[in-house]
Amino acid sequence: MxxxxxxxxxxxxxxxxxxxxxxxxxxxxxxxxREPQQPAGRAAGQAEARVVAEAETMLQCAHCGIFYPASETVQARGRDYCSAAHATLPGV
Ligand SMILES: [Zn+2]
Known part of the structure; x- marks a missing residue:
């Protein structure tokens, strides 16, 4: 037992x-x-606001659908393209 x-x-x-x-x-x-905790303090909040202000608008290519910075856009036929090659493709 x-x-x-x-x-x-x-x-x-x-x-x-x-x-x-x-x-x-x-x-x-x-x-x-676990997600990183919110940075404490005012300086961290200001740094975060600066990063948001510096973020660039992203656009989507009408041909391939890739997202790219708005400053690199190539416009053709009223649409936005990621490169001149995609902008000049016929029938897009
Ligand atoms: Zn493209």
């Missing part, structure tokens, strides 16, 4: 150890992929 109790206790210990290891790994995984 004592042998059965010993083995049952051993099995429970092993299960408990495995479950705690899994929980630990999940916690580590969640911390790794």
């Amino acid at each position: 004592s042998r059965i109790i010993f083995w049952l206790a051993l099995v429970f210990l092993v299960i408990f150890a495995i479950r705690s290891k899994i929980r630990e790994a999940q916690k580590r995984h969640q911390q790794q992929f």
